[in-house]
Amino acid sequence: MSTLRGRVAGLPEWDRCAVMGVVNVTPDSFSDGGRWFDTEAAVKRGLDLAATGADLVDVGGESTRPGASRVDEDEELRRVVPVVRGLADEGVPVSVDTMRASVAEQAIAAGAVLVNDVSGGLADPSMVPVVAAAQVPFVVMHWRGFSHDMNSRAVYGDVVAEVFSELRARMDAVVAGGVVPERIVVDPGLGFAKEADHDLALVAHLRELRALGRPLLVAASRKRFLGRVLAAGDGSPPPARERDAATAAVSAIAAREGAWAVRVHEVRPTADAVRVARAVEGAE
Numbered sequence: 330m331s332t333l334r335g336r337v338a339g340l341p342e343w344d345r346c347a348v349m350g351v352v353n354v355t356p357d358s359f360s361d362g363g364r365w366f367d368t369e370a371a372v373k374r375g376l377d378l379a380a381t382g383a384d385l386v387d388v389g390g391e392s393t394r395p396g397a398s399r400v401d402e403d404e405e406l407r408r409v410v411p412v413v414r415g416l417a418d419e420g421v422p423v424s425v426d427t428m429r430a431s432v433a434e435q436a437i438a439a440g441a442v443l444v445n446d447v448s449g450g451l452a453d454p455s456m457v458p459v460v461a462a463a464q465v466p467f468v469v470m471h472w473r474g475f476s477h478d479m480n481s482r483a484v485y486g487d488v489v490a491e492v493f494s495e496l497r498a499r500m501d502a503v504v505a506g507g508v509v510p511e512r513i514v515v516d517p518g519l520g521f522a523k524e525a526d527h528d529l530a531l532v533a534h535l536r537e538l539r540a541l542g543r544p545l546l547v548a549a550s551r552k553r554f555l556g557r558v559l560a561a562g563d564g565s566p567p568p569a570r571e572r573d574a575a576t577a578a579v580s581a582i583a584a585r586e587g588a589w590a591v592r593v594h595e596v597r598p599t600a601d602a603v604r605v606a607r608a609v610e611g612a613e
């Protein structure tokens with residue numbers, strides 16, 4: 330079982346694909362921006378997600394939706410650190426979603442057990458040294474540049490092969506920077522410098538990404554490619570909050586393909602999906 334999904338040093342080992350619930354402490358994330366934009370509401374949301382079946386809660390203070398501009402550092406710290414502390418104090422395993430080393434460092438001090446950097450350490454040269462020194466697990470996501478113009482970078486000949494080799498290069502750089510391989514999680518970065526067809530191809534070929542040799546995190550939740558799959562006859566996509574059943578469908582597929590974890594906004598349908606996938610696996 331652990332050979333299928335892999336193990337991440339420093340984190341519990343679940344007997345199925347883990348569920349990471351999302352709390353975006355932002356006014357502008359594309360799927361849930363503004364809903365948990367004060368500390369108390371955000372902590373409560375995280376506790377609810379844990380109670381509904383989240384194994385980890387991912388706390389972020391910067392929107393990475395296409396076109397988004399960056400939040401300043403003090404504001405990101407102000408948003409994220411008290412929420413991390415509030416959840417960690419309640420015993421929830423917290424991951425921090427940030428591209429800034431200072432935010433990662435303070436979140437770790439406040440109790441975060443994992444750093445989820447959508448830039449895989451590229452956005453801030455201090456990130457890898459901070460993660461290496463803190464000896465916490467690190468999510469290395471496939472990333473080609475900041476959100477403000479990432480759509481222009483969605484150009485691939487063979488998206489699966491290119492994401493694979495770019496992730497391998499990032500993993501090597503992160504290991505060279507002192508993070509031990511046993512603490513690395515890889516993520517194809519669905520929706521980041523990718524069109525819907527690229528995202529679908531990556532979901533179809535998750536098994537190949539497992540050949541990177543590290544546990545795989547898949548974050549499809551409510552993303553644009555699902556909007557396109559679900560679009561009405563006139564091409565208009567359903568709003569983000571009406572994509573949770575589609576998200577759970579991807580969670581079941583990802584779990585069957587051996588993903589270590591899936592990152593979702595609405596936990597319950599995905600918690601059910603990964604349990605079904607586990608039961609089917611047990612019946613093989």
Ligand code: PMM
Pocket residue numbers: 351353358359360361392393394426445446447468470516518519546547548549550592
């Ligand atoms: N996507 C978003 C934010 N954080 N982290 C990882 N590891 N992988 C992702 O694909 C990812 C992420 C953007 O989605 P959101 O703003 O709706 O949370």
